Amino acid sequence: MHHPRREHFSQSTPVRTFVFVVGTRPEVIKVAPIVRRLREAEWAVVRVVTSGQQSDLLDSTLAEFDLRPDLSIRHRSNCHTPAALASQLLRRLDRYCGQVRPDCVLAQGDTTTAYAASIAAFYRKIAFVHVEAGLRTPSLDAPFPEEFHRRSIAVSTSLHCAPTSAAAQNLVRENIAREKIIVSGNTVIDSLLEVAASKPALPADFPRLRTILLTAHRRENFGEPLRDAFTAIRAFVDLTPDVAVYFPVHPNPNARETAIEILSGHPRIRLVDPLGYRDVVAAIQNAWCVVTDSGGLQEEAPALGKPVLVLRDVTERPEAVASGVVELVGTSRDQVFGALSELNKNSAKYTRMARPVFPYGDGHASKRIVEALYRQFVLPPQMRSAEIIQLHHAS
Numbered sequence: 001m002h003h004p005r006r007e008h009f010s011q012s013t014p015v016r017t018f019v020f021v022v023g024t025r026p027e028v029i030k031v032a033p034i035v036r037r038l039r040e041a042e043w044a045v046v047r048v049v050t051s052g053q054q055s056d057l058l059d060s061t062l063a064e065f066d067l068r069p070d071l072s073i074r075h076r077s078n079c080h081t082p083a084a085l086a087s088q089l090l091r092r093l094d095r096y097c098g099q100v101r102p103d104c105v106l107a108q109g110d111t112t113t114a115y116a117a118s119i120a121a122f123y124r125k126i127a128f129v130h131v132e133a134g135l136r137t138p139s140l141d142a143p144f145p146e147e148f149h150r151r152s153i154a155v156s157t158s159l160h161c162a163p164t165s166a167a168a169q170n171l172v173r174e175n176i177a178r179e180k181i182i183v184s185g186n187t188v189i190d191s192l193l194e195v196a197a198s199k200p201a202l203p204a205d206f207p208r209l210r211t212i213l214l215t216a217h218r219r220e221n222f223g224e225p226l227r228d229a230f231t232a233i234r235a236f237v238d239l240t241p242d243v244a245v246y247f248p249v250h251p252n253p254n255a256r257e258t259a260i261e262i263l264s265g266h267p268r269i270r271l272v273d274p275l276g277y278r279d280v281v282a283a284i285q286n287a288w289c290v291v292t293d294s295g296g297l298q299e300e301a302p303a304l305g306k307p308v309l310v311l312r313d314v315t316e317r318p319e320a321v322a323s324g325v326v327e328l329v330g331t332s333r334d335q336v337f338g339a340l341s342e343l344n345k346n347s348a349k350y351t352r353m354a355r356p357v358f359p360y361g362d363g364h365a366s367k368r369i370v371e372a373l374y375r376q377f378v379l380p381p382q383m384r385s386a387e388i389i390q391l392h393h394a395s
């Protein structure tokens with residue numbers, strides 16, 4: 001990696017230790033490009049810790065992105081509540097930070113893992129870097145508990161890597177100093193564009209009809225909301241013979257049971273196990289549209305030119321909604337059925353929504369983040385000019 005300023009102190013470039021803490025599939029997808037780039041830097045020692053938050057999906061995603069954890073935290077006792085996971089993680093991460101003494105702890109997003117990592121770093125007086133900083137909804141408990149995590153993490157973060165200008169503005173509104181914020185883009189677009197460029201093969205069981213790619217597993221949609229949304233989707237498919245559904249079902253039993261109850265046994269609705277990332281990218285590329293409550297898919301599908309209907313009433317990702325390619329439809333039967341019917345009937349609308357837009361990044365977010373880490377943790381303070389960590393305004 002080329003650092004224009006390295007000549008200033010090339011004799012004795014300090015080496016810094018960075019600990020990434022990840023716990024779920026999207027966190028791996030989103031930190032992998034940063035880890036890979038940072039590992040190429042001679043000034044960085046990189047450690048990866050997995051938290052055990054999502055053990056069923058994590059190992060395959062780690063393998064796909066070639067991330068070998070230095071520490072995999074396993075939990076003996078039941079850790080199915082955010083409180084149980086946070087308290088166990090805090091103890092384990094505190095011990096690890098005490099042993100390794102990193103210069104910086106990094107985590108992505110809004111999971112219990114990211115929240116615990118930020119507290120562990122704070123108690124040890126270690127700098128914390130937050131990737132995908134500044135996403136907000138108006139309500140502290142939606143999504144629950146992620147919105148609380150985001151806001152709490154911001155309080156002790158030393159460097160906020162905001163994916164968009166709007167996310168950076170959210171932080172400024174919370175009185176975060178502008179010098180602590182960079183607008184990096186979202187690293188998910190780095191991963192997405194890299195995989196898309198390698199032309200991933202379509203999963204063999206992907207329907208050869210106009211296909212809705214469906215994913216749904218948000219905690220706040222469990223129960224009636226999911227049941228309503230799935231009922232509407234099934235009714236739409238019944239009435240539209242050239243449309244199929246491809247649904248990689250999340251292993252969470254709350255999501256899985258409702259999916260099987262409402263959507264199984266239909267010749268044009270395919271429920272499949274969770275996909276590897278290459279398969280997801282190929283599925284998005286070949287989908288007619290995406291229906292989802294996932295955060296990541298709201299970011300990925302617009303970049304691949306696919307319309308997205310979001311099964312939520314609010315989103316912390318308003319940029320693609322503003323671009324007109326993502327629509328918030330909630331979960332009520334009428335709204336979900338109506339939105340699908342409209343997309344089907346109104347070809348002008350479909351065409352408007354089916355164009356590639358890049359509000360979440362240009363594929364170079366990890367480069368900007370690694371450069372910011374270099375400036376913050378390696379350059380002497382007098383050389384960290386404001387040019388580096390300035391707030392870019394919306395273009």
Ligand SMILES: CC(=O)N[C@H]1[C@@H](OP(=O)(O)OP(=O)(O)OC[C@H]2O[C@@H](n3ccc(=O)[nH]c3=O)[C@H](O)[C@@H]2O)O[C@H](CO)[C@@H](O)[C@@H]1O
Nearest residue numbers: 026027108109110111146248274275276277280294295296
């Ligand atoms: C609404 C919300 O609060 N979402 C948060 C959630 O992500 P999010 O809601 O995106 O979590 P998901 O579990 O849906 O993961 C999405 C990612 O997994 C991929 N995928 C999906 C299905 C599949 O079978 N295989 C697969 O690889 C998708 O392409 C995407 O990249 O945790 C992230 C990590 O902290 C945060 O950034 C998000 O803000």
